[in-house]
Amino acid sequence: MAVPDVTVVVAVYNTMPYLTACLDSLVGQSLAPGRLEVVAVDDGSTDGGGELLDEYAARHPGLFTVVHQSNSGGPAGPTNRGLELARGRYVLFLGADDWLGEEALERLVTAADAWGSDVVVPKQVGVNGRLVPQGIFHADAESVGFADSALAWALADTKLFRLDLVRRHGLRRDEGLKVFSDQPFTLEACLRAARVSVLASYDCYFLVLREDRGNVTERAGVLDRLRGIAALQQVAVELAEPGEELDAIRARSFGWDVPRLLREGFLLLTADMQERVCVETARLVERFGAREVYHRLPVAERVRLELACAVRPEALRDQVRYEAAHGDPPVVVDGRRQYAGYPAFRDARLGLPDELFLLREEAAEAEVEAAAGPLDLARQLWRGLVPEQVRRGLRRNPAWRRLADSVNGGRG
Structure with a gap:
């Protein structure tokens, strides 16, 4: 045959x-x-x-x-x-x-x-x-x-x-x-x-x-989903290359699959089940190093994960309700840092770190100047007025490379 x-x-x-x-x-x-x-x-x-x-x-x-x-x-x-x-x-x-x-x-x-x-x-x-x-x-x-x-x-x-x-x-x-x-x-x-x-x-x-x-995934319970996510992450730990490959797989689960279980559907669970979901989420986060990819995740997802890890279902419920009612929170500016001003931000009862809510941080002016160097020299540099051996050395500096691209349209 x-x-x-x-x-x-x-x-x-x-x-x-x-x-x-x-x-x-x-x-x-x-x-x-x-x-x-x-x-x-x-x-x-x-x-x-x-x-x-x-x-x-x-x-x-x-x-x-x-x-x-x-x-x-x-x-x-x-x-x-x-x-x-x-x-x-x-x-x-x-x-x-x-x-x-x-x-x-x-x-x-x-x-x-x-x-x-x-x-x-x-x-x-x-x-x-x-x-x-x-x-x-x-x-x-x-x-x-x-x-x-x-x-x-x-x-x-x-x-x-x-x-x-x-x-x-x-x-x-x-x-x-x-x-x-x-x-x-x-x-x-x-x-x-x-x-x-x-x-x-x-x-x-x-x-x-x-x-x-009636699709299988649609009718599955939250604990069954968490077990499936754990099985996926175990394969990643065993077979994926540490670094970008492993991080991409972790970011998928902890940036989407787990946080989506901590949204509106979480409010429909019994109090006992809410607590159990928090406990199981905490185990996943700890076991598979989710915090190592937090920088890849939106602030809202990080906050919900950490409220679950703290086993604070009442605070998690408040977070879910706030997101549903208000969407994006106000931006809190503190010096060069900008934070997502969710109610949990700097709530002493919760004790969540500021970094969890960090949206962006502006570099200090002195840092920018130190990285970029004098603008006039840069223009001379990429106009060919600096000897080639000097240009080759400076090209190894990422800051100079970015500046050169902006001045010279990326032609080096």
């Missing part, structure tokens, strides 16, 4: 009527017959989805392999089962409520073969208000990393993976995670990949926000 180019794995649990569009998009792929196989795993659906899978398999022999199993409690189990059955050179995971553009798989396989990619990130489009960060999709890219792109914001498993990479490293989703189990899987694959690429020139993958908000 010929090896297909790509296996699409679809984990199915009560996604009607969205499942029909998903399956239709697979039937309608431009990839030639025999180059595609679909492994659909019905995880105990009760809405007729399992029967629909059998109908499509009967109508399209050779395309669909359907597996029925008892409900496992999350998407990791059926996804792993589908992965075990995959035979293609590449594998792509497709949500049962999402769909693919007609040429998506053909273009992805062509790109992966041409670039020698282990992972290809396809252009993704949100449907019905689904939020999909677009930072990484500004152009096709043969090779990207966490330090030089927005890859840290694209950690869902909605990608094309070389199956040999997955098998060689024994990559599987953690079935103990009810949500975000795809992110540690994807992160490990990207960190172990020889090349990660981006196909941004075609709308490949359409992610749907269901009207009933």
Whole structure:
């Protein structure tokens, strides 16, 4: 039996009527017959989805392999089962409520073969208000990393993976995670990949926000989300290079995933749960060195994280309400420093450091002059009036380099 180019794995649990569009998009792929196989795993659906899978398999022999199993409690189990059955050179995971553009798989396989990619990130489009960060999709890219792109914001498993990479490293989703189990899987694959690429020139993958908000992530509890974030960060600690690569991954979680759990939804939790969320957040911050990337985060996110770390749910509630009512706070000017004037700023009862609220700090005039040097000399310097050996020495000074660029339009 010929090896297909790509296996699409679809984990199915009560996604009607969205499942029909998903399956239709697979039937309608431009990839030639025999180059595609679909492994659909019905995880105990009760809405007729399992029967629909059998109908499509009967109508399209050779395309669909359907597996029925008892409900496992999350998407990791059926996804792993589908992965075990995959035979293609590449594998792509497709949500049962999402769909693919007609040429998506053909273009992805062509790109992966041409670039020698282990992972290809396809252009993704949100449907019905689904939020999909677009930072990484500004152009096709043969090779990207966490330090030089927005890859840290694209950690869902909605990608094309070389199956040999997955098998060689024994990559599987953690079935103990009810949500975000795809992110540690994807992160490990990207960190172990020889090349990660981006196909941004075609709308490949359409992610749907269901009207009933029934998507797995939407209905997940806050503690389940925190456990998923912890699993992601553990992979980062073990495999990412310290420095820019690791910091980019930490900034993703602590600049977005964790702080968003400390917004309006926090107010709806019981008092006991609010305290527990604070305790678990504090553990994450300490365990994974979140404070090392605080300088990358907006002030509001830092403040909410630290109020949680202090286990002050009442102050965190006040912060959330203030942000909802007022938006950006007033700016407090203290000498050369400017601070976000949230109510928690310099509140003696909380004792949060001023640096947490720092927006910007202006350099002293003497410091600017010392760094830049005399302006007349700089003009002479970059007009070629200073000997070349002196110019070469001064070019090693970053301050001189910046000044030269501003005076001479960056021509050195």
